[in-house]
Amino acid sequence: MMNPTLETCVTNCPPASVPDYLPADALRALQLRRLQAVVTRAWSQVLPFRARMDECGLTPEGIRSLEDIAKLPFTQKSDLRDNYPFGLFASPMKEIVRLHASSGTTGKPIVVAYTKQDIDVWTSVLGRALAGCGLHRGDIIQVAYGYGLFTGGLGAHYGAEGLGATVVPASGGHADRQIMLMKDFGVTAMCCTPTYFLHLIDVAAEMGVDMKELPIRAGVFGAEPWTDAMRAHIEKMSGIEAFDIYGLSEIIGPGVGCECRRHQGLHIFEDHFYPEVVDPETGATLPEGELGELVLTTLSKQAMPMIRYRTHDITRLLPGRCACGRTLRRIDRIGRRSDDMLIIRGVNVFPSQVETALLTVDGALPHFQIILTRSQGLDQMEVQVEVTPNMFNDKIGALQELHGKLQHALDRVLGIRVKVTLVEAHTIERSEGKAKRVIDRRTA
Amino acid sequence: MKIQQISLFAENKPGHISSPIRLLAREGVDIRALYLADTQDYGILRLIVADWKKAAALLEAHGFVAKVTEVLAVEVPDGPGGLADILDALVGSGVNIEYMYAFPYVRGDRAILIFRFNDPDAAIERLQAAGINLVASEELLK
Numbered sequence: 001m002m003n004p005t006l007e008t009c010v011t012n013c014p015p016a017s018v019p020d021y022l023p024a025d026a027l028r029a030l031q032l033r034r035l036q037a038v039v040t041r042a043w044s045q046v047l048p049f050r051a052r053m054d055e056c057g058l059t060p061e062g063i064r065s066l067e068d069i070a071k072l073p074f075t076q077k078s079d080l081r082d083n084y085p086f087g088l089f090a091s092p093m094k095e096i097v098r099l100h101a102s103s104g105t106t107g108k109p110i111v112v113a114y115t116k117q118d119i120d121v122w123t124s125v126l127g128r129a130l131a132g133c134g135l136h137r138g139d140i141i142q143v144a145y146g147y148g149l150f151t152g153g154l155g156a157h158y159g160a161e162g163l164g165a166t167v168v169p170a171s172g173g174h175a176d177r178q179i180m181l182m183k184d185f186g187v188t189a190m191c192c193t194p195t196y197f198l199h200l201i202d203v204a205a206e207m208g209v210d211m212k213e214l215p216i217r218a219g220v221f222g223a224e225p226w227t228d229a230m231r232a233h234i235e236k237m238s239g240i241e242a243f244d245i246y247g248l249s250e251i252i253g254p255g256v257g258c259e260c261r262r263h264q265g266l267h268i269f270e271d272h273f274y275p276e277v278v279d280p281e282t283g284a285t286l287p288e289g290e291l292g293e294l295v296l297t298t299l300s301k302q303a304m305p306m307i308r309y310r311t312h313d314i315t316r317l318l319p320g321r322c323a324c325g326r327t328l329r330r331i332d333r334i335g336r337r338s339d340d341m342l343i344i345r346g347v348n349v350f351p352s353q354v355e356t357a358l359l360t361v362d363g364a365l366p367h368f369q370i371i372l373t374r375s376q377g378l379d380q381m382e383v384q385v386e387v388t389p390n391m392f393n394d395k396i397g398a399l400q401e402l403h404g405k406l407q408h409a410l411d412r413v414l415g416i417r418v419k420v421t422l423v424e425a426h427t428i429e430r431s432e433g434k435a436k437r438v439i440d441r442r443t444a
Numbered sequence: 445m446k447i448q449q450i451s452l453f454a455e456n457k458p459g460h461i462s463s464p465i466r467l468l469a470r471e472g473v474d475i476r477a478l479y480l481a482d483t484q485d486y487g488i489l490r491l492i493v494a495d496w497k498k499a500a501a502l503l504e505a506h507g508f509v510a511k512v513t514e515v516l517a518v519e520v521p522d523g524p525g526g527l528a529d530i531l532d533a534l535v536g537s538g539v540n541i542e543y544m545y546a547f548p549y550v551r552g553d554r555a556i557l558i559f560r561f562n563d564p565d566a567a568i569e570r571l572q573a574a575g576i577n578l579v580a581s582e583e584l585l586k
Contacts (some may be wrong), residue, residue, distance in 0.1 A: 387453045387486075392509045394451035394488055394560070395542050398483050422486050424455055426507045 009325035016162070017128045019271045020326045027327060031274055032066050034299035039063050039072065042305040045090035048083055049075075049307065069274065069297065070285050075309045080110040080250060091115050091303045100119050101149040102249040102348055109149070112249050113303035119158065121300055122252045125269040126159020129258035132267065132326075133218050133243045135189050137164035138275040140215075144179060144192035144200075145223065145346070148174040151253030152223050152346060156191040159255060166188075172196070175203040186215045193346040194221035194230055194242070195281065197375025201237045212239035220245050223346035224379075225334050244333055250309055251296050257331060265318045266329030272300050275331060276308070277317050280338040288317045293332060293338050312339040342372065342438065344379045347416045355381055357413035361405045363390035369428045374442040382419040383410060386428055445568050446514040447558070448496040452489040453509045456482055461489055462505060464508050465494045468538045476585060477558060479545035492547070492558065515560045517547060517579040521526050522555040530557070533574035539567045547584070556584070 010021045040060040040261035042049045052073040053059065062071060080088060089096070097116050101109040114122065123254070135141065141160040145152030153171055160167045166186055170178055172192075178200055181187065190197060197219055219234065231242045246266050247254035256273050257266035268275045273296050277286045280293040295310045298304075314337060318330040342349045344427045351370060358364045367386035372379060383406075391402055400424065407420045429436050452461045457571055461480070468475065468491075477492040482561065493499045503510040520526035534541075540562040547556035561567040571578060 003546075387509055389509050389511070392451075392453050393513050394449070394490060394511055394513045396483060396488060397542075399453075399486070399488070400483070422453070422455075424453060424460070425509045 004328070006325060014127075014131050014163075016124055016437060017131050019269075020128060020132070020267070020328055022327055024272065024327050027270060028066060030271055031299060034271075035066065035069060035274060035297065036060065036063050038297070038299055038301065038305045039307060040402075041090050041302070042307055046088055046305070048087060049305075066274075067275065069308065070234075072297075073306050074283060074295065075306055077110065077250070077312075079308070080112075081108060084108050085111040086113075088304055089113050090305055097304050098154075098250055100151045100210070100253065102151070110250065112151075112253075115302040118252070118301055118303050121272055122155060122255060123158040123162035125156060125252070125272060126255035127163040128162050128269060129245055129255050130159055130165070130189075130220060132260040132324075133189070133220055133259055134241075135160075135163065135165060135218060135220075139163075139165040139188045140168060140185055140188045141165045141191060142168040142178070142185075142187045144170050144172055144178055144190060144196060145254075148348070151247070152193075153247045154192075154443065155247070155253035155255060156220075160191070175200055175420055176207060179207055179209055180205045182214055182216060183209060188215050189218040190216060190240075191220045191222075191245075193223050194219075194226040194234065195224065195345065195374065195377050197221060197234060197238075197242075200377075201234070202376050216240055217327065218243065218375075220258070224343040225336070226335070227335070228242065246331070246334065248296075248311060250306055251298055251311075252301070254297065260322065260324040260326060262322055262324045264322055265327040265332055266300055267322065267326050267330050270328050271299065274299055275317060275329065275439070277315065279329075280312075280314070282328070286316075288319045291316045291332075294334075306326050312337045312341060314338055340438070342370070342381075342440075344372070344381050344416055347414070349381070349414055353413050354410065357409040358385060358406065360409045361402070363388070363402075364406065367428060369436065370438045372438065372440045372442050379442060381416070382421055384421045384423045384428065386425045387422050388425055403411070445516065445580060446564060446580075447492060447517050447584060449513050449558070449560070450491045450493060450496055450499055450503070451511045451513060452491070452503065454487050454489050455505050456485055456487050461487075463494075464489070464503060464506075465470045467502060467506055467508075468493065468499055471498070473502070477545070477547045479543075479558075481543065482501055490545070492585075494578055513560065514564055515558050516564055516571075517581075517584050518559055518571060519551075519554045519555050519577040519579055520557055522550055522553050526555065527557065529574070530571065533570050533576060534567065537566060537570045539563050539570060 041058050095115050096113045098114040101111050143156045147153030219240050220243045234242045243259045245254050245258040247256040257268040259266050276295040277292040278295050286292040294313045294315050296309050298306045313333050313334045315331045369384045371382040410418050474494040479490045481488045542560040544559045
């Protein structure tokens with residue numbers, strides 16, 4: 001029996017958003033059925049997963065309740081790297097319609113795959129996310145995430161199109177053109193990283209465009225952590241309502257969770273992604289409300305099921321039900337990570353990648369430091385490299401060549417432009433002999 | 445014929461060349477010639493000192509990245525065309541000047557220039573054949 005609030009919500013929501021309001025017991029029953037199916041699929045199709053299950057003495061029949069999920073082994077980012085490129089696929093290539101890739105912890109990227117149905121699921125959850133932000137048919141949504149191997153651009157694109165909105169696939173860059181499109185096309189919502197939108201606010205001001213005068217009313221920002229202070233700033237400067245969207249390529253891309261108009265945490269689309277919060281040290285499941293590492297299981301993914309994937313994002317499951325009426329559980333906004341991954345302009349960067357890149361250059365030693373700053377709303381990454389006797393040369397031309405090689409190696413491995421600075425030997429701060437790898441001077 | 449030059453890497457920031465220079469001063473190393481090549485972010489300090497072995501050991505012991513390279517000291521008439529004659533002597537030899545700077549002592553009507561060549565031996569041959577005087581290290585640093 002539905003309670004009256006739920007009933008009103010369901011009758012008023014777009015058809016695709018009905019699962020947002022499933023009664024809790026129906027949602028749990030659906031989750032269990034899907035969990036059993038996805039574990040069976042991974043066990044029968046993905047050899048490394050089956051081997052891990054064997055080690056634990058487990059078969060899919062051992063999963064009888066949702067609580068049994070805690071018996072299952074975790075999946076780590078390193079598993080994706082070790083099985084590069086296709087080792088964790090559970091579908092034959094003829095069923096796979098899309099590949100995306102994101103940076104791994106070292107030189108090689110990690111690859112993710114989608115069947116037609118996976119793309120449909122992704123489109124539907126993103127559509128539900130955008131609907132939760134108050135967007136609908138008739139809205140003109142500009143997507144300023146990069147289109148390409150990165151999941152942000154195409155993910156948001158399909159979601160917005162699935163919602164029935166008009167999509168402006170602007171992709172990243174060319175801030176002045178973005179402003180022109182927003183103005184001339186009467187764009188009502190923007191999907192991009194929050195720092196990029198900050199930059200757009202500044203560029204608009206320089207161009208003499210007052211963003212508050214434009215039709216834009218919502219921004220759906222993700223791919224990097226941001227704060228409530230930054231939200232307040234964005235909303236004050238642009239007059240829009242800013243929403244936090246969450247996702248990661250390993251699970252599906254953007255659209256794993258999103259804020260609704262109450263802005264009290266991010267609803268996880270639980271009918272497709274099962275959230276747990278665990279102690280990052282012990283892996284033990286933590287009760288609702290306690291801070292820990294978010295672990296996600298894809299309940300319906302075909303091409304690449306992820307069972308208990310360690311996101312390294314620190315959050316908590318919020319207790320109680322959201323005033324918006326959705327029965328989907330919520331996580332707190334993510335402020336930090338349990339590993340050393342950095343998010344630069346939406347792109348994942350590990351200090352170990354920087355080391356890998358530097359070591360490809362003759363004579364270079366991994367004496368480096370990463371300095372992060374924010375300029376005009378955009379993250380800037382500088383890599384300072386100590387000049388060792390092997391690298392040093394009395395000719396400026398030779399040092400410039402070295403500088404160019406380091407720059408090229410970093411660009412290639414990281415996929416983003418960084419500033420390389422040569423510094424004197426022994427000048428990078430070391431504590432107990434260990435170099436401090438990252439200095440983060442970005443402020444909200 | 446060849447002179448040992450010490451090169452040091454330095455960031456292009458206030459105060460960054462003072463510590464190696466102070467170190468050499470404290471240890472009584474006399475700097476005879478100095479040239480700073482700079483870019484926006486960093487520079488290379490090139491030094492000719494009275495006792496290069498001592499200077500190189502000192503700098504290295506104090507964690508500076510120093511490199512010893514061989515350069516040539518070439519004597520030229522201190523007047524118009526002095527340098528032009530040297531350059532003419534090298535034309536067609538394939539010898540390239542990596543960089544050059546003036547040595548701050550003038551001997552009578554002769555000036556001394558320091559050259560870093562890509563091929564110092566070929567340069568010596570060509571310059572001597574053209575009757576150009578190369579200053580030996582003992583003479584330059586005495």
